Amino acid sequence: MAGHKGQVVGYVRVSAADQNEARQLEALGAVDRLFSEKVSGKNRDDRVQLQQMLIYVRDGDTVRVKSPDRLARSTTDLLALVEELKTKGVALEFIDNPALNTDTPQGEFMLTVLAAIAQLERKTIRERQAEGIVIAKRKGVYDRVPKLSAEQVELARERIAEGVPKAKVARDLDVSRQTLYAALNGSGKYAEVS
Template structure:
């Protein structure tokens, strides 16, 4: 019966990158053949900030499958990952990871492996972040560090066009994964964007 439900269900692909300057091509290739591909450009730190994932989880029905390229595309921390999986399984929705097809979310062994994989991935990200912060601190102390602008000139021009077409600034900032203050600075050519404006 369960196998029949799975055959009748739809397969949704979920692809995510943290910012607009990252590329979704590898994930699109890995998820080729799904019925519907949902893409999102937002940090994976919290599910609350990922509107498209929340909508997908609400929309998916029993017998459907949500497929991602890897576990860190679905969540960036172990607790959030397990909560998402539990919520989907409770609805009868299966979860698949292309890079690690052996991780079955429906068995206790598979869940144990997912927990271990997710924990190591989280540890690696935190270690990388610590090294980045240490490098930045050293560069700042030497007077060599200046954070690059978050928005490229093409993105600023596109933002201007969309705002002139009536799209709210808050929405444009959200879709560019920047704060409203950053968007305002870019549009006005102030701060780090003064040179680009000149």
Template sequence: MLVGYARTSTVDQDAGLAAQVRDLEAAGCEKVFAEKVSSVATQRPQLASALDFLREGDTLVIAKPDRLARSTTDLLAIVAKLEAKGVALLVQSMGGEPMSTRGPTGKLMLTMLAAFAEFERALMLERQKEGIAKAKAEGVYKGRAPTARAKAAEVLAMQAQGVPVVEIAKRLEIGVASAFRILRDAKAAAAAETPASLG
């Protein structure tokens, strides 16, 4: 039996998750486990369910190694668990033909490619840190401003025009709670600047 596992990192990647599920079903998977959770999360309930569901002779199908594992070590540990149950792993997107761990060549290639992917990610993070450090040294890095806070002036202006808070949030594409927080903070700041009444 072919069993699929699909994963995206955040709740914002619905389209990516749907595409994975669609591809897995097209590949012949009779059952697909899917979840939206970071690969570094300690708990991946659907992956645990998939591993528990698999039986000897089954094949676990995934789109790419990084959908299944957080590192080469993690990938090899999962493959070892699958092998202990008599289950193979089939990776769909490896730049050519799908790759299976049923043969020694496939297992070797999978390990090598996972290691390269992990190495590339480490280099990317290192370059990112170097870029941020350089920007800070040059005084041009301020970090990413929170979306809602960056629109505080617009929130206050629209509220002054009598626009309801829910409508403000909708127009500016921010959360209603964020809009209320901006208004509350502005009110508190104004109160702090106003001299107390001598009565």
């Protein structure tokens, strides 16, 4: 993968909690060009040095980082960066995690496994969201508005107090008896109304 004049490009990132980059620099050893990030940005866009490094690297270069967490904030972030560098013909080397180096068959395999895990995570999150919506709908949380207005509920109370059967009141209001009972008890969607 390495071209004839490939450079070794170092990338270090110090978090707000640990402003000491000496350990990372020592681990990296001699590099042709160093990009050093001082911010603890959660967002890739906050990390100016990372962006500059991605623009700087050329086919045949190797990006050397102490560990994956210095480069990426999540598995998904890491995989996106690996893919971006791979497209440019740039290898990625992790001092602390050589098993993830992109220029080895083991590294390729490990990253494939990571990609599968990240995909599973995203799928699980989506499924949980979908389940949550189904449960919420079942509980009636997602129903847009209560079928009866506060005025109608008040009117129903008055009629029932006058002795009109609840079944008739419900029929007249064109709602089910359950809806009427919920409205009268101030339960479910009617908790806020009554």
